[in-house]
Amino acid sequence: YVYFLIRGQGQCYVEEAQKFSIRILNCTQRTMDLSLSFDNSFSKREQFLWIGIISKQLGKLDAHQTYDIELQLVPLTCGLKRIGGLRLTDLTMRHTYDLEDFHHLFVLPKLVL
Numbered sequence: 001y002v003y004f005l006i007r008g009q010g011q012c013y014v015e016e017a018q019k020f021s022i023r024i025l026n027c028t029q030r031t032m033d034l035s036l037s038f039d040n041s042f043s044k045r046e047q048f049l050w051i052g053i054i055s056k057q058l059g060k061l062d063a064h065q066t067y068d069i070e071l072q073l074v075p076l077t078c079g080l081k082r083i084g085g086l087r088l089t090d091l092t093m094r095h096t097y098d099l100e101d102f103h104h105l106f107v108l109p110k111l112v113l
Helices: 040-046
Strands: 002-008 011-013 018-026 032-038 048-051 056-061 066-075 079-083 086-090 095-099 103-108
Touching: 002 103, 018 056, 032 040, 040 048, 040 079, 056 066
Parallel strands: 011 103
Antiparallel strands: 002 018, 018 066, 032 056, 032 086, 048 066, 079 103, 086 095
């Protein structure tokens, strides 16, 4: 199995890009061949857009090693958002790990001066 460590802010403003860091740890005894993709139905439901990477072949991750990736999203509406909808697939074993609801983000309205 894999373990995920997420770093990101707890709040931001609507329509402003928000960065997240995700550390993936291979907790198995074997090398994994990983691919990252997104579940667009999750982000549509929570009203945010992933920007930058649409899908990415992460490549080989040896046993007990980590891989860090930076992701960005843009919240489209205000309120408390559940962040999720990432899919990590081990191409060797054909197993998919769904990262549902891995972070919460409070989105504030833009300040207009």
